[in-house]
Amino acid sequence: MSDFRVGYIYSLAPIHCGGEGDLGNILEIAREVHTNFPYVPGSSLRGTLRDEVKLQDETAVDILFGKELDKQGQMGVHQVWFGDARLLWVPMRTMSMNGGRDVFSWVSCHSLIRDHAIITQQSSVIFPNQAVGISAGTYLVADAQIQVTQMSNEQKQATTLAGTWPNSLKSAVQPTWENNRIVLPDADFQVLMEHSLWTQVRNKIQDETTGANQAGSAEVFWTDVCIPRDTIFYFSWGYSLLKDKPVKPEQHDVLMSVLQGLFQVGGQANVGRGWVQGWTNNAASPCPVKVGV
Amino acid sequence: MYTGSRLIELLELQHQRRSQSGLFKKDTFTIQWRAKVGSFPHPDVETIVSAGEPCGAWRPTQGRPEDKRNVNENWQLFRVLPLNGYIPGASIRGIVRAWAKQRPDILPRMYELLGYQNNDTIRAGKIEFLDAWPDEPTKLTLDIVNPQQEFQVYHQGQGTPLSLYTLGDGKDYIPVTVAIRGIPGRATDAEVSEVWGWVQQALSLYGVGSRTASGYGTLKFSDPLKPTPDPDCTVKQFDFSLYSQGSAGPNMQTMELRPSHWRGWLRSWILRFLLGVMSQQDAKKTVDELLGTLEPQTRKGCLRLQMLKGKIWGDYSTDQPRFYAWKGKLQISAPKDILNTIILPIIRFAVMVGGVGRGWRRPLHIFHMNNGHAAARGTLLTLTHKLRNKNTQEWETKPYALPLDAATWTKAYQDWLAAVQSQWSDRVTADNHNINAEVFSPNTCAIYAVPGPDSEPIERREMLWNYANDAEATRGDGMYLIYQKDAPQNYKRNPEIGGNAGGGNASCSWASIKRVNIHNKEEETDCQEIVCLFMGGQTPNSNHVRSRFLRDLGKMSGAVHLFGVQPPTNP
Numbered sequence: 001m002s003d004f005r006v007g008y009i010y011s012l013a014p015i016h017c018g019g020e021g022d023l024g025n026i027l028e029i030a031r032e033v034h035t036n037f038p039y040v041p042g043s044s045l046r047g048t049l050r051d052e053v054k055l056q057d058e059t060a061v062d063i064l065f066g067k068e069l070d071k072q073g074q075m076g077v078h079q080v081w082f083g084d085a086r087l088l089w090v091p092m093r094t095m096s097m098n099g100g101r102d103v104f105s106w107v108s109c110h111s112l113i114r115d116h117a118i119i120t121q122q123s124s125v126i127f128p129n130q131a132v133g134i135s136a137g138t139y140l141v142a143d144a145q146i147q148v149t150q151m152s153n154e155q156k157q158a159t160t161l162a163g164t165w166p167n168s169l170k171s172a173v174q175p176t177w178e179n180n181r182i183v184l185p186d187a188d189f190q191v192l193m194e195h196s197l198w199t200q201v202r203n204k205i206q207d208e209t210t211g212a213n214q215a216g217s218a219e220v221f222w223t224d225v226c227i228p229r230d231t232i233f234y235f236s237w238g239y240s241l242l243k244d245k246p247v248k249p250e251q252h253d254v255l256m257s258v259l260q261g262l263f264q265v266g267g268q269a270n271v272g273r274g275w276v277q278g279w280t281n282n283a284a285s286p287c288p289v290k291v292g293v
Numbered sequence: 294m295y296t297g298s299r300l301i302e303l304l305e306l307q308h309q310r311r312s313q314s315g316l317f318k319k320d321t322f323t324i325q326w327r328a329k330v331g332s333f334p335h336p337d338v339e340t341i342v343s344a345g346e347p348c349g350a351w352r353p354t355q356g357r358p359e360d361k362r363n364v365n366e367n368w369q370l371f372r373v374l375p376l377n378g379y380i381p382g383a384s385i386r387g388i389v390r391a392w393a394k395q396r397p398d399i400l401p402r403m404y405e406l407l408g409y410q411n412n413d414t415i416r417a418g419k420i421e422f423l424d425a426w427p428d429e430p431t432k433l434t435l436d437i438v439n440p441q442q443e444f445q446v447y448h449q450g451q452g453t454p455l456s457l458y459t460l461g462d463g464k465d466y467i468p469v470t471v472a473i474r475g476i477p478g479r480a481t482d483a484e485v486s487e488v489w490g491w492v493q494q495a496l497s498l499y500g501v502g503s504r505t506a507s508g509y510g511t512l513k514f515s516d517p518l519k520p521t522p523d524p525d526c527t528v529k530q531f532d533f534s535l536y537s538q539g540s541a542g543p544n545m546q547t548m549e550l551r552p553s554h555w556r557g558w559l560r561s562w563i564l565r566f567l568l569g570v571m572s573q574q575d576a577k578k579t580v581d582e583l584l585g586t587l588e589p590q591t592r593k594g595c596l597r598l599q600m601l602k603g604k605i606w607g608d609y610s611t612d613q614p615r616f617y618a619w620k621g622k623l624q625i626s627a628p629k630d631i632l633n634t635i636i637l638p639i640i641r642f643a644v645m646v647g648g649v650g651r652g653w654r655r656p657l658h659i660f661h662m663n664n665g666h667a668a669a670r671g672t673l674l675t676l677t678h679k680l681r682n683k684n685t686q687e688w689e690t691k692p693y694a695l696p697l698d699a700a701t702w703t704k705a706y707q708d709w710l711a712a713v714q715s716q717w718s719d720r721v722t723a724d725n726h727n728i729n730a731e732v733f734s735p736n737t738c739a740i741y742a743v744p745g746p747d748s749e750p751i752e753r754r755e756m757l758w759n760y761a762n763d764a765e766a767t768r769g770d771g772m773y774l775i776y777q778k779d780a781p782q783n784y785k786r787n788p789e790i791g792g793n794a795g796g797g798n799a800s801c802s803w804a805s806i807k808r809v810n811i812h813n814k815e816e817e818t819d820c821q822e823i824v825c826l827f828m829g830g831q832t833p834n835s836n837h838v839r840s841r842f843l844r845d846l847g848k849m850s851g852a853v854h855l856f857g858v859q860p861p862t863n864p
Contacts, residue, residue: 012300013424055477056311093347094375102349102375104294140350142358168303176294200344201332202383207394209592216585216593223334229346230296262300262307269476270408272382272423275300 003239003286006120006162007259009040009085009276010169011233014198014226016273017044017266025222029197029266032086035111035186037193038227040085040265045235048265049082052258060251079247080255083236085265088116088161089181090192091230096140103139105180106232109189113159119236120162120281125154133182148182159183161232163281166260173230198228226273233276239286249285256283297346297379297426301472304423308474315482318489319472321515322425322496325601326552327436327461328510330502331381335458337361342458343502344384345376345433364437364454368544373432378460380469382422384501385492389422392495395523399491406480406488419480420488425469427460434462437543439553445801446561446568447730448829456543459509463542463549471496494520499597506585506597508552528626529637529678531693532603536657536673536751539617540650548607550619552600554650559598559625560584562643562733563636565827568726569734570713575720583631596627596636610756616657616669618756623676634712638705640676642733645695646740646825647805648672654792654801656808656822658750658772659764667764673751673808697742697811697821702856706735729830731803739826739833739843739858744816744851745769746808770852771806771822774845782845789838803827803839816851823855834861 017040019030029038046065054061062068067076089106097103110127117124131139132155133148140146151159159181165174184192203221206213213219241247259278266274301319308317331344336351336358351358355370362370386407393403408418439454461467473492475485498520500510522528539548563583567576580586585594603621610616627636647653648671655671662668676693695701714721727737750759750767760766768776778785786793792802804826813821824846831837833844840860846852847860 012296012303094350096350096352104348140353142351168299172296172299173294198346199334200381200383201334202381205387205391207391212590214590214592217591230294262304270382270418270421271386272300272421275304275423277303 003241004119004236005238005280005282007082007085007235007237007278007280008088008161008163009045009233009235009265009278010173011227011229011231011276012262013272013275014200014224014229015040015231015266015276016224016226016268017041025220027222027224029225029227031193032084036190037087037112038197039087040227040233040235042082042084042235044265045085046082048263049255049258052261052263053254056258057251057254060254063245063247063251064255077242079241080239081237085233085235086112086115087193087227087231088112088234089177089232091228092141092182092192092196094141094196097135098137103135103180104176105133105139105182106177106230107182107184107189107192108159109184109186111186112189113183116234117158119234122158122160122162125152125158127155127183127185129185131182131184131188134179139182146182146184146188151181151183155183161234161281163279166277166279168277177232198226200224200226224268237280241286241288246288247286252285256280295377295430297377297424297430298428298470301423301426301470304472304474311477313477316475316477316480316485317472318474318485318492319470320493321428321468322471322512323515324461324467324469325511325513326508327434327459327463328378328380328500328502328512329436329457329459329504330384330510331379333376333433333458340456340458341438342374342376343378343433343460344381345374345378345458345460347375348377348430348432349375351375362456364435364456364543367435367456371435373434374458376433376458377430378427378433380425380460380471380501382424385425385471385496386422388499388501389488389491389495392499393491397524402487403491406484419476419484421474421476423472423474425471428468428470431460431467433458433460435543436463441557442561442564445557445731446564448801448803451799463551493518498522500599506594507556508598508600511552511599511601522626525628526626527629527632528624529632531623531625531676531678532690533619533621533623534675534677535619535649536753537617537619537648537650538652538657538669538671539615548609548617550600550607550650552598555600555623556584556598558643558649558653559596559636559640561731562639565731565733566639566642566709567713568728568730568732569737570710570726571717571720571722572724573728575717579717579720583627583636595631596625598626599624608756610669610751610758612757612761614659614667614669614758614761616751616756616758618753630712631716635709635716638709638712641693641695641705642702644674644676644693645807645809646823647807648674654805656769656772656806658767659758659761661764667761671806694809697809697823697853697855699853699855702740703735706856727828727830727832731827731829733827735857737828737857739828739846739854740856741771741824741826741846741849742809742811742813742821742853742855743770743774743824743846743849744813744818744821745771745773746818746820748819749810769806769808769818769820769822770849771804771824771846774824774842774849775802775804775806782841783838784842787838790842803829804842813851818851828858833858 017030019028050065066078069075131148132151136150203218206219209215264274333342333345335342393399436457436459443449444451502510542549601622605620652671657671657673660670679688784791788800807823844860
């Protein structure tokens, strides 16, 4: 695949991509089979981008994503593809450092850094089986004490993002991110993803008194689980251009205006869930010359 | 790093860039006091916590998060939680839906624009509600839940105060940005404007979150907006002025006046009245219908109360002993008939015989503790309302009160009773309701106007005592009587009459005394005291201390009987 790019999304609201919850009234989210980490499936990402592009340009959407199945059973072929958006940096807001000041830090783990390094074609680095971070010290999270040693320059290099941050996050987020990152061993990160996600208790109030259910009581209540705000995801994406009617630069520009803007992924959009800021390491128009189908 | 309000800022810009500004609406609403909105699962599984996002660590020195702490311990250890509060979009959407359901002309349109679920059919809406974050990061702060009905009305043991965490600390106004957006391609600008109008109305009328009927979650919109009451409901607004020994919230030493003080005042007075005409069970049921209840079965009431702070708020006297002043507005809304014929008459009686908050059963006066230190005790509550002068058509401010003549008090009660009979004919009984509780009725309480003090003990404008060195000059004859501590009276600190506020086994007084600035011609005093004695199951001619107190009231020089039982004429 010759046109291979990396995209990022930054969550500005909790994200709820529905999964198969089996814990009573806890509304769980989609998780990767091989890691059990929450993620945004590529189909969700693609679906929302398709809808947004369609609003901007009804012709471009069919060229880029392929025509939807019509009544004659015909459908088009896509020219842009998207992989799953995987976690890269998850905010940890409940840490204190050296028993004192609260710190806001992002955490990641070996396998995520490694996989991201592979798709961004950075040289991979072996991380030790202990936490390393931008700032060394003793961090406290609930009952756990984490001894964080200083990241080496090579390790730091392996955690960099490809491309440049979007302007919307440059002043508000990037400086904090640059100074506050910790890479955990996979097993520790897995525990966090099991127990430290964003949750909110919700209920639906009974409208009218019916039988034993009095108006004003909780008709039903449940707990939403979400991927927290301020999470950074990465995803692979690219073009696979057709010889016939390849994507034109102006159609690519429409996609870029969407992909590098705000869009909404996952469920519960009616109550503000799923908003992300997207960006990519390569916003250049695809080059038909290099395309092979 | 705080990115709470970043989404709304960026989304507004994106809508502008894409020429979709009409699909996006945002504005600032200000939390007036505290809001309990949404829920965050507190580790102790019991404490109720408003929605929040973690923003710091639970420190081991503060105890384990899952420990159950009493309010005082939480005040020491967790006055604020490491959680930044916000208002979930789901809560705003929910309140708008609830508002629309009260308005048949809007309801079908609401289903069309916001979506609905009908058994297995789900129809999506066109409008999205975003989370509303404070402009500045705002941690959740400790609050208290302390129901006192059993203690105050039934004179049974005190309840256990519970902790609660809210967005808002009770002092600071908190601006939050509320926003909605129409889904491009599905919603029109006009539809978004229509829903935005509902948001403004619903949030301004109800507030947001839970306990809004008790004054939590009150929001003020940046534009002057007069919300339209629910159909068939009406709102009565009072200006209140309260001079007081000080009321408190989660911390006994931090003085604050809370909407919950008014809520408790209103609830307990409604119960006292209903106990006079119904069985205990029916009285409780009726109070629950009016004000809502949590246990054993949660239900909503039909009465709502909001308190708006005025410019004078928690100011204290320039001299000692310290007293405090709060002035603001109290708004009570309910179905029109219920409010006008049942609730407002009760309020008129309540404000004539007592105050509100801590020390409500005594007039504001100076008291000397056992160690000799002077302390301010009691309250001075005034309610006023605006009435249109029939001749000039001008609005005039009038006291909300009753004149000191027995005929007016009796008629006011009879009118109230007729309204209750008409509303709940199957619950009103003519039984003897003189039970061991504070019951307000002609057969279960006695109300007298008695002379004194000679003149108003405080200088209201200057916030000074007129007689700081003469405690007795701050009291009238009612207070003089209830402070009699020696035999044969034994009234002071007697759980059966004077009550005892100090110590672990506190008990309420069975008499409330309110000072009014009405001249007593017979004794030539500028002020009088209205003494309301609850018989609590005793009869006027018994040997019980309350019956003796009644007889002392009856024979007091210059005393005028206003309402209720009287001592036997030939004891």
